[in-house]
Amino acid sequence: MALYPLTSNFEGDFVLQLIAVDTEHTMEEVAKTAAHHSVNRRVADRPGHGLRVRRQGSTEPFPKTMKVADAGLLPMECIEVVWEAPATAH
Template sequence: MATIPLAANFDGDFVLKLVPVDSENTMDDVAAAAAANSVGIHVADQPGRTLRVKKQGTDTPYARDTTVADSGLEPTECIEIYFE
């Protein structure tokens, strides 16, 4: 287990945020950590919709149970979080 800082670009937010996550966190955990810094602050909540995570510049989100370690993401790499 290791802490990995990721740059989070939450859809609808105007600020990139550095979010520390654990290498064993799933993408659902990563999305929740990013949401804690954006939803209700700069982004309106969308109850009932699922948060998804993808690597910046890609079209396909990670599977929700993919861990940070398995994703291949490097420290400070940028991810995009959005409501599906």
């Protein structure tokens, strides 16, 4: 377990945030950490929506349960945190 610095580019925010996460945090925890710095500050909340983390420039998010230590991210690397639409019931 170690603190790990990442840069967060949160969807809809115009400010890049430096966030400190733990190498044992999951991507879901990383998304929540990033949201703390953006949602209801410069970005409106989207009730019912989830959050996903992906490497900047990628279209595929990391699995929610993947740990920072397993993601291959470099210190200070920029991640994108994007809204995920709620699942629709059929």
